[in-house]
Amino acid sequence: MSLDIAHREREGIILIDLKGRITAGDEVCAFRAAIENATASAGAKMILNMQGIDYVDSTGLGSMAMCAASVRKADGTVKLLHVNHRNVELMMMTKMDTIFELFDDETDAVNSFFSGREIKRFDIHAFVKRMREE
Numbered sequence: 001m002s003l004d005i006a007h008r009e010r011e012g013i014i015l016i017d018l019k020g021r022i023t024a025g026d027e028v029c030a031f032r033a034a035i036e037n038a039t040a041s042a043g044a045k046m047i048l049n050m051q052g053i054d055y056v057d058s059t060g061l062g063s064m065a066m067c068a069a070s071v072r073k074a075d076g077t078v079k080l081l082h083v084n085h086r087n088v089e090l091m092m093m094t095k096m097d098t099i100f101e102l103f104d105d106e107t108d109a110v111n112s113f114f115s116g117r118e119i120k121r122f123d124i125h126a127f128v129k130r131m132r133e134e
Contacts, residue, residue, distance in 0.1 A: 003027035004052070005034045013045045013110050014038045015081075019052030022060030031060070035067040035078075044076035047109045051082035061094060068099050081109045088127055097124060 003020040016038060022031050038046050056064070071078045079101045083091065091097045102122035103109035111117035 003030050005030060007034070007038065010106075010110055011114075013047060013113055015047050015049055015106075017049045017052065021055040021057075022053060022063065023055065023057045024059035028059050028063045031063055032067060035071065039071050039074050039076055042074050042076070044071060044074065045113050046071065046076065046078045047081050047103075047106070048078060049081045049106070050084070050087065053087065054084070056087055056090060061090070061096060065096065065099060077113070079103060079109055079112065081106055085127075085131070088124075089131070092124070092128075 003018065003022060003026075005019075006017040008015045008017065016034055018031070021027055035046075038044055068078050081103050083102055088097075088102070091100070091102075101112065102124075103112065103119075104122055105120065108119040108121070111119045112121075
């Protein structure tokens, strides 16, 4: 399955909608290129909408970490939206949840870039509790 990437903007925040898999090969190359294009301006603020991502392999995880580092180096910020249960677990196991701020709601993710706006952050403890109950 290929990786489909769509860009949009909301209140000056770049939203990148991803669908498919972030895996070694063409998908990782496309992912890196999309992030590189989005960070063309210093201080880019972006949200990666992972709702359509069903699988991320180790190369994909590495690419995500490298892209987060390059965005930060350019004085930007990248956050994740709608990460599925499997990928949240993967991020927790690999400590990637310390690199990215996660959100379940697009409005909260956008609002997190603005001081004074009310947001509901992703609660990793509640996620773990829900997983144990299931």
